[in-house]
């Protein structure tokens with residue numbers, strides 16, 4: 450009886466521990482699944498939140514993009530208008546001087562045939578800490594590239610004075626355009642980069658004298674189309690002093706007697722003009738006039 454009981458009690462005990470094992474195993478599996486599902490759920494929630502914020506950001510970016518396009522269109526229109534206005538200005542304006550309210554005077558120097566004189570000029574300008582505007586012929590720039598590289602490196606600006614000092618009314622329109630382009634090409638070649646100038650000065654003033662108004666208008670249009678302003682002067686020596694012996698002293702005196710606020714002074718790369726340059730620069734400053742380049746004069750703010 451006892452044995453039987455023992456046997457009977459052994460059997461169910463074995464079965465029940467297997468059941469417990471299976472139960473625990475299932476329980477663990479369920480728990481693992483639950484943990485896994487929960488973590489997946491959390492991950493999905495986080496992703497969803499990120500997605501939502503990305504969508505929101507996308508909406509903002511699209512809005513910003515729209516605004517930028519609007520700005521782009523506005524600027525494009527404004528730019529177009531300014532370019533047209535600028536073109537009209539360039540082809541209808543001959544600049545002889547700047548604003549008279551400004552105590553600045555532009556130093557412009559034309560032509561040139563000697564590298565020595567050029568370096569002497571650059572030394573004077575450097576010693577007086579003055580930037581000037583130089584109007585060489587393209588053919589000269591081509592011959593003396595180092596001198597012109599130095600000029601630009603030292604902050605001076607160059608203006609177009611044609612390639613060969615051509616008198617514009619004596620050649621065809623095609624030739625005029627060619628002279629302007631050849632100047633640009635020789636300057637680019639000498640400097641090693643494309644140089645953009647806003648200034649043109651007609652050789653010998655040809656086409657721009659008081660009796661040449663017909664030719665003048667057409668020439669100004671061609672020059673305006675090339676993006677340049679025609680620059681003359683209000684103080685010069687060649688015509689003013691032609692009946693005199695123009696020593697450096699006389700040149701200095703003439704310039705200082707005639708220059709006033711906004712003046713554009715025309716000098717040439719000649720021995721006498723360049724010899725007069727230091728005393729001109731000193732004399733202008735003594736009269737409260739600051740010598741400068743054309744850009745510095747024409748862009749100066751009268752209120753400043």
Ligand SMILES: [Zn+2]
Pocket residue numbers: 559560610614651652653
């Ligand atoms: Zn000239």
